[in-house]
Amino acid sequence: MTAPAIAARGVSKSFGGVKALTGASIAVARGSVHALVGENGAGKSTLIKILGGRIAADEGSVETAGPSLRIGTVFQELTLLPYMTVAENLLLGREPRGRLGLIDRAAMPRLAEAELAGLGITHIDPRALAADISLAERQIIEIARVIMARPQVLLLDEATSALVEREVAWLFGQIRALRDAGVAIVFTSHRWGEITSIADEITIFRNGSDVGTFTTIGEDEAITLMTGQALETIFPARFAPSSGPVLLSLRGARAEGTAPLDLDLRAGEILGIGGLAGHGHRALFFGLFGAPGFREGRIEREGRPVRITAPWDAIRAGIALVPEDRKSEGLFLPLSVRDNFTLPILRQLSRFGILRLGAEHATVAESIRRLAVRTPSAQQPVGALSGGNQQKVLLGRWLLTRSRILLLYDVTRGVDVATKHEIYELIAGLAREGYAILFYSSDAEELAHLCHRVKVMRRGAFVAELPADALSAEAIVAAAMRESGQTETPHAA
Amino acid sequence: MQPDAAALPRGSRLGHAIGQNIGLILAGAILALAVAGFLLVYSIEQHRLPGNFELTSTVNNAIPLVFAAVGQSFVVLTRGIDLSVGGVVDLANALAAVTMGKSLGGALLWSAVILAVGAACGLVNGLLVAFGRLQPIVVTLATLSIYQGLAIRVLPAPGGAIPPAYTNLLVNPNAPWALVYIGLLVLAWAGFRRSRTGVDLYAIGNDEASARALGVNVLRTKIIAYMLDGALAAAAGLFLAASATAGDATTGNSYTLTSIVAVVLGGVSLFGGRGSAAGAIAGAFITTLIVNILFFSHVNPLYQSFYEGVFLIVAVVLGGAIGGAIRRRR
Numbered sequence: 001m002t003a004p005a006i007a008a009r010g011v012s013k014s015f016g017g018v019k020a021l022t023g024a025s026i027a028v029a030r031g032s033v034h035a036l037v038g039e040n041g042a043g044k045s046t047l048i049k050i051l052g053g054r055i056a057a058d059e060g061s062v063e064t065a066g067p068s069l070r071i072g073t074v075f076q077e078l079t080l081l082p083y084m085t086v087a088e089n090l091l092l093g094r095e096p097r098g099r100l101g102l103i104d105r106a107a108m109p110r111l112a113e114a115e116l117a118g119l120g121i122t123h124i125d126p127r128a129l130a131a132d133i134s135l136a137e138r139q140i141i142e143i144a145r146v147i148m149a150r151p152q153v154l155l156l157d158e159a160t161s162a163l164v165e166r167e168v169a170w171l172f173g174q175i176r177a178l179r180d181a182g183v184a185i186v187f188t189s190h191r192w193g194e195i196t197s198i199a200d201e202i203t204i205f206r207n208g209s210d211v212g213t214f215t216t217i218g219e220d221e222a223i224t225l226m227t228g229q230a231l232e233t234i235f236p237a238r239f240a241p242s243s244g245p246v247l248l249s250l251r252g253a254r255a256e257g258t259a260p261l262d263l264d265l266r267a268g269e270i271l272g273i274g275g276l277a278g279h280g281h282r283a284l285f286f287g288l289f290g291a292p293g294f295r296e297g298r299i300e301r302e303g304r305p306v307r308i309t310a311p312w313d314a315i316r317a318g319i320a321l322v323p324e325d326r327k328s329e330g331l332f333l334p335l336s337v338r339d340n341f342t343l344p345i346l347r348q349l350s351r352f353g354i355l356r357l358g359a360e361h362a363t364v365a366e367s368i369r370r371l372a373v374r375t376p377s378a379q380q381p382v383g384a385l386s387g388g389n390q391q392k393v394l395l396g397r398w399l400l401t402r403s404r405i406l407l408l409y410d411v412t413r414g415v416d417v418a419t420k421h422e423i424y425e426l427i428a429g430l431a432r433e434g435y436a437i438l439f440y441s442s443d444a445e446e447l448a449h450l451c452h453r454v455k456v457m458r459r460g461a462f463v464a465e466l467p468a469d470a471l472s473a474e475a476i477v478a479a480a481m482r483e484s485g486q487t488e489t490p491h492a493a
Numbered sequence: 494m495q496p497d498a499a500a501l502p503r504g505s506r507l508g509h510a511i512g513q514n515i516g517l518i519l520a521g522a523i524l525a526l527a528v529a530g531f532l533l534v535y536s537i538e539q540h541r542l543p544g545n546f547e548l549t550s551t552v553n554n555a556i557p558l559v560f561a562a563v564g565q566s567f568v569v570l571t572r573g574i575d576l577s578v579g580g581v582v583d584l585a586n587a588l589a590a591v592t593m594g595k596s597l598g599g600a601l602l603w604s605a606v607i608l609a610v611g612a613a614c615g616l617v618n619g620l621l622v623a624f625g626r627l628q629p630i631v632v633t634l635a636t637l638s639i640y641q642g643l644a645i646r647v648l649p650a651p652g653g654a655i656p657p658a659y660t661n662l663l664v665n666p667n668a669p670w671a672l673v674y675i676g677l678l679v680l681a682w683a684g685f686r687r688s689r690t691g692v693d694l695y696a697i698g699n700d701e702a703s704a705r706a707l708g709v710n711v712l713r714t715k716i717i718a719y720m721l722d723g724a725l726a727a728a729a730g731l732f733l734a735a736s737a738t739a740g741d742a743t744t745g746n747s748y749t750l751t752s753i754v755a756v757v758l759g760g761v762s763l764f765g766g767r768g769s770a771a772g773a774i775a776g777a778f779i780t781t782l783i784v785n786i787l788f789f790s791h792v793n794p795l796y797q798s799f800y801e802g803v804f805l806i807v808a809v810v811l812g813g814a815i816g817g818a819i820r821r822r823r
Contacts, residue, residue: 054706075706078703079706079707080703081695081696081699081700081703081707081766083695083699083762083766083767084695084696084699084766085509092692092709093708093709095692098687102684102687102688103687103689103692104687105686105687125509127506129512132512
């Protein structure tokens, strides 16, 4: 191999006593795509930040092919400025100058439009505020901004987490073009299919160091290396839904941007909702949770009509929502695991208005055990846990409130394989116990393996329902992509 | 990537312009309402429309607040707040009264010095906020007291003198010449908005951590914002001194709160990153016109602040509702 474009040698890094990296090394050649895989907390993001010069290593070194190598990083956390336009975001720091050396604000949208078109992006309006475009579009703009800076080393940390297949295909097209132009690319993803389709080399991380670099490796072997144990299967074994009573029905319920929707959710079943991002899933889930509620139509809770206009109504009706963005929609990150579990049920744990500490302690300990939350103690701030464990805390809180209907909205986004596995087992277990689960995922594979049936949304309407025997990731994607004119709806709802 | 058939339709350019400047548009609408209200109350009361004298006095009354509010908006755009504005106005006012003497030349020279003192006051705020990583509200609450104390030290009792020529230059009582300064302020703002520092200011107010990750020099930009704020507050003190033709080390105290009111009415978000100095100027005029309207309505001056408070709440609530409705419709 020729001298690498960028290499890390024996890099270690600690954050407040927690070792994020211990003696990690990788070398990335010019014109190659190098994937880093590993569980959350394995040190991939830390290594990317060190390679990109965002943070300094405690030990070890980063060597680059030249002193002035241009390194571009797409961070896992999006960095777009919400109340600035797409054009202002794209051109930040290199704005076009006009008279008197002042920034030519009028020229910026056209310039941004031209540059985006050069990357094959024609569907995002450069005049829109970053806050007004979808999460996937924001991620695309984030990637475009970094590519436009013409990096010689491109670091992509979970850059596909919000993207659907078509957008991933676009990104991979860009990556291949850059690779062929000699750019060294480092890439992390939790989606195995993406990794094998794009990576020239794969380095596997576990507990803060690299445990092997491969040009080809099977998923099972990789998972064994990542987790240190063989996972028989990622998904739980299928089980028949108990034909319990219908807990929740929608009749002609219309949320903003959706058609009137009909749906029946039974106790003991996992009903999947599939489709491409931006086709009304979010409106459906947040409508059921009253944030905001549906505009018209009926919601029935075990046959009785209920009004849900605010989350409070939903909670009283026993409906709980676990969103994908747990940071802003559910958890109190600075508060402890204990407080996050018990805040909504403090009244039940109190006598005469005074908290019974023993009861609280027992409840929290039981929840941590039941959900297998990996935390050093109940006092740990939730913000210090990994994403998957944060999801478990949020789910556990709803279980404590005795909600029977769980709306799980893309809960495994950005969660590592082993924790995903635990969450799947948890969901399957809850269904067996008689919970009614409505499950949306941007990952069709996940829907196909976990759900008893899947309804596919397109343009705000259900366009297909796939029963268990017709379920596959391909069938879900096909139904989601099919033009509505030629829709042949198998097993219509 | 081809546009998806289901992709949302693009908003029109006009739609974007309205949606993204909704705060400024609402400020303009409230200003128009305030002007109409003033014309109505005045013509009922005086049986004629206001003329040159009323225009001149309104502009001259408003101009210190215009400067203080524009200064405040720089800091608010970074998601900060400056409570020391009143103290800087006091200090500038007191310094002007004791230093200016009789000649216009001396007065102009001292004006430059006083503006620099104001910038220095802002520098202290900025250093404490940017390097000390202290909360702006705490820092400027403390420096408000400090600057007020310094002002009293400079001018223990109201008095001193301002050259008449200086008064004529800044707040000519015969014609609304002071509008020229507002014009210059708008031009300067338009230039600033198109400078590196101007863009960085908005970036910081949007998301400080992201701005830092994108290479924005956060420390430098924040310090500049506080310095500009301090210099503009000092300018407000100079206009006040010129109007009163003398100094008073407590006359500026109210500007801490009125500058924040003007900024809010002008559609600048207290959460940073949204709004503009043009809105703050409109807000300053609205605030001044409300006082005029209450005066001509013969509201007991003791109750004036009551009605100002009620108006502020109504304006902000209505503005938020209208703005939200327009954004949702798009």
